[in-house]
Amino acid sequence: MASRDTQHEKLTEAQDRFVASWGQMAGAWGISRTMAEAHALLYITGKPMNTDEIMDRLQISRGNASMSIRALLDWGIISRTHKRGDRKEYFEADQDIWSMFRSIVRERMKREVEPLLATLFEIRDSSPAPDEASGDQQKELLAHQKRLEEMLSFLQTMEKLSHRFVSPSGSGLELAAKLLTKFDK
Amino acid sequence: MASRDTQHEKLTEAQDRFVASWGQMAGAWGISRTMAEAHALLYITGKPMNTDEIMDRLQISRGNASMSIRALLDWGIISRTHKRGDRKEYFEADQDIWSMFRSIVRERMKREVEPLLATLFEIRDSSPAPDEASGDQQKELLAHQKRLEEMLSFLQTMEKLSHRFVSPSGSGLELAAKLLTKFDK
DNA sequence: TGGTTCTTTCAGAATAAATTGAAACAAGAC
DNA sequence: GTCTTGTTTCAATTTATTCTGAAAGAACCA
Secondary structure, eight states: OOOHHHHHHHHHHHHHHHHHHHHHHHHTTTOOHHHHHHHHHHHHHOSOEEHHHHHHHHTOOHHHHHHHHHHHHHHTSEEEEEOTTOOSEEEEEOOOHHHHHHHHHHHHIIIIIHHHHHHHHHHHHHSOOGGGOOHHHHHHHHHHHHHHHHHHHHHHHHHHHHHHHHSSSOOOHHHHHHHHHHSOO | OOOHHHHHHHHHHHHHHHHHHHHHHHHTTTOOHHHHHHHHHHHHHOSOEEHHHHHHHHTOOHHHHHHHHHHHHHHTSEEEEEOTTOOSEEEEEOOOHHHHHHHHHHHHIIIIIHHHHHHHHHHHHHSOOGGGOOHHHHHHHHHHHHHHHHHHHHHHHHHHHHHHHHSSSOOOHHHHHHHHHHSOO
């Protein structure tokens, strides 16, 4: 039987590997590696940690740790805690992956899709009107309008979908997802 | 009534704005701005364009254009065409947004989620076994396993979902999405 | 109040990613 | 074969992003 220490080493190693692979994926999604690693660390250890512990474990500077933690708080996927008799702030990750996922989707819609939608509406409204043209040009303008409309309609559907399932209150998504995969093939 | 030239200027301006806002969003999703802009340009103009036209319109180098186009082809959201009597290659964007969306999701799952899943399985299998420990340590190892399992189960559900709806053949997603937003609240 | 502990900020440094441009490569045409 | 036209590659450069560390800012205590 493995010793307590060996077990603990292996656990730490597994955690580190989890953190690293999580961080690796982050880049592909426009999230900074450190931010993702901090989140992964809090998630996989399950323990509240303070800034110094996170700094030490991830080998990052105090400034970086502070900013990454702040960003995770803004995303709503970690929260502050306190330890009796300790003035330091502790942070812990939301342990419910689906709720975490909802937070991320909600934020990304708000930050990226909503502004894009607003811009596209503007563009549509300032595009030349087809009815003032004729012949080939009219055709071209109509096609332009159609493409804009289709993009708008797609994004609006996505928006509604996300509100429907990802709203602060309603869960449902998890159930729906699992049900949908039931009817496989 | 506006002159043909004014109309055309306005159309070009609207296209440029579309291209710019599309490119802007790309960064947030881990896609290079230029690649997104090239795609937006092909989508919004609806016309097949060759490398030189894309270079000129986006003000980028030949090398950059070539690499961005290649990447879009790899993603399967643009395709090659040819013009009679012209040796240049032309490129055109898939005009169906939902099919485009399916291609993107399919590729991202393949490139990012699948490898992550593989790594997580490995990590799970090399994590220390709880049954060789006792007391608090056993509890800790069990909790670690549980967190890994939940993450794996989440990602697997996502994988299945994406295969279900995003598969090369089946569409369905569009209909499902629209239906789901029908029962709005 | 001054002292202590912890947190945030931000200019500059380090690092990573995108872009260029020229050379190498391909595919006809003749 | 050579010449022409079009495409790809990649080392060097430019640009953008992330990270650091020290200083400033809070919050609490006695």
